[in-house]
Amino acid sequence: MTDSTIKDKIGQFPRKLEDESIYIMREVAAQFERPALLFSGGKDSITLVRLAQKAFFPGKIPFPLVHIDTGHNFPETIEFRDWLAKETGAELIVRYVQDSINQGKAKEETGKYASRNVLQTVTLLDTIEEFKFDACIGGARRDEEKARAKERIFSVRDDFGQWDAKRQRPELFDMLNGRIAVGENVRVFPISNWTELDVWNYIKEEKMEIPSIYFSHQRQVIERDGMLWADSEYLNKEADEIPFEATVRFRTVGDMTCTAAVESDAVEIDIIIEEILSAEISERGARIDDKRSEAAMEKRKQQGYF
């Protein structure tokens, strides 16, 4: 794309999307007894928190923020999470993958691609059971990945948290049917119809705070499979993978072990937006967890993953 077509595409945030998402937030609060907002610390869940604030203002967010802490998060994300909970006055619940491992419910992966991304599901399902959550709000978007493109806004999961793609409820107009049997729960995706660009334009227009790792910074990285991986004590490095310093930022924020960095000088949001528009790689292209197989996402969702 040429520079001028990129500029053309930036556009504005379509405000109707916000209205729809706020409507969904209110439906969750009204239709369920114990909803929760799953907070990952990434830009999508930060957007969700803002939408929840708007939906219930001047009241407080009527459900807790729940973070499943893998222990491999970027420290900047954790810091931001705690700040945001304080700022919004929302209740924050944190549960740890390490605890699931200690209890023998989950087993640490080995090898150079080891990550705790899959293990999260165990802790998530336990947390849902502990608090009897009947609805969990998540920041997944349909434009992220082809299996996600198939997801409803209210996505019913069985006792084991599993997604049955072939038996989804029809979802007509804006009417959301959240009725479930005991033991079932619903995953709710209020920003289903937003694209990556919409999220960034929204963050910009709303002047929202985001974790510093989204902006350009100096970091020790290694190169692996043509991508830059953040060096950390959790990354299993091979002998020839020698860390070096690079100027990078993150386009999506997951665990340190499964999110690749991109080289970037972008220190402000306008430049980030331009970078996204001219990028040849999609957002999920930087998620190492998706590369495991063509159907990685669908398979994880069947198991109860977000």
Next chain:
Amino acid sequence: MDILRIATAGSVDDGKSTLIGRLLYETNSITKDKIEALESASKRKGLDFLDLSLLTDGLIAEREQGITIDVAHIYFSTPTRKYIIADTPGHVEYTRNMVTGASNAKVSLILVDARQGVVEQTARHLSIAALLRIPKVIVCVNKMDLVQYDKAKFEAIKDSLSSLVAQTTFEGQEISFLPISSLFGQNITQAADKMPWYQGNTLLGELEAFEFAESLAHAPARFPVQWVIRPKTEEYHDYRGYAGKISSGTFQVGDVIKALPTGQESTIASIEKFGEQLERAVAGDSIVITLTTDVDISRGNSLVLASDTQAPQLKDFTAHICWLDHQALSPGKTYLLQHGVNLTKAKISQITERLDVVAQTSSQDVDSLKLNEIGGIQLRTAQPIMADVYAENPSNGAFILIDEFSNSTVGVGFIK
């Protein structure tokens, strides 16, 4: 920036998913890593070309069988607008997923295979587009490459559809016809060099040119209350705000309103959005309304203008229905009826008709409606609902039926 929602339709294998893949491909909306993934997936299937349908057929079962099973939502934008496309399945068994995808669409792209011409699904989907009152239908005659881009073939299909279209269409619906090849990118975003006889718009041109008035702002004012905000903090001690999304019309500060079903009147003190004070708000806006007096209003109630003496309160009414469940609809049974955010019990007193989508005739002697059938019903609700006739005010005229035991959404109704 406005949003245009589109849904595909047409029979199985007519090329809907390929068309959407092509549209994205030609508008540079697919990133390099996704194209590479498509290339390797196509190779694995033994194809020597890029199978663009794999872009939207995201489920394992879909890729195995080479068909679409459930709706995929796809996004792209041009400098003009943001597009949300629902790529729906063509197989009759999955009609309910097709209806799901089509329910929010402003444009329906109905594909027809140039070799086969009009088939049963063409008729069914035209009927559904009419039932949903989708304002624009583009009939895409696809696979023109397989009929040597023959103008006569295209014209013949157009002619054979005209009587069907005349029967299904409603006033204000725009219908256009387009010869295309999704596989070879003819007439998708660029003029078809293989069809010099065709002088009209490309598909993208047709979409970009489509003007849809959000006329709902002029419809009667309807505000269903979703949630009552009571902060009970010192600062907002007596605050009571009614949160919801305006389904049609306009509300302004100072308007005298009444709450239905009680009929109690009050005046709008403020219209708010996250602390911002608005003078007025229109259809589609998610807002909070406060009133000058304390009125007993809860979720499921609706605010309308007090001057609106016609605001309907339905308890006994008829509707068109599209049945979406494997278990057939039988009269006498009680369901939960969800109209907007309001839930009440409803009993089906009678099935009044069943539509034959091909002949466009209806039979009156009906005792059940099966999965994917369209018909008419008479029903009675436990509580009155504040609903309009669908054709007059679509955003306040549809409802869903929910099975009390399975909790599934089993039908979608359109008030007559």
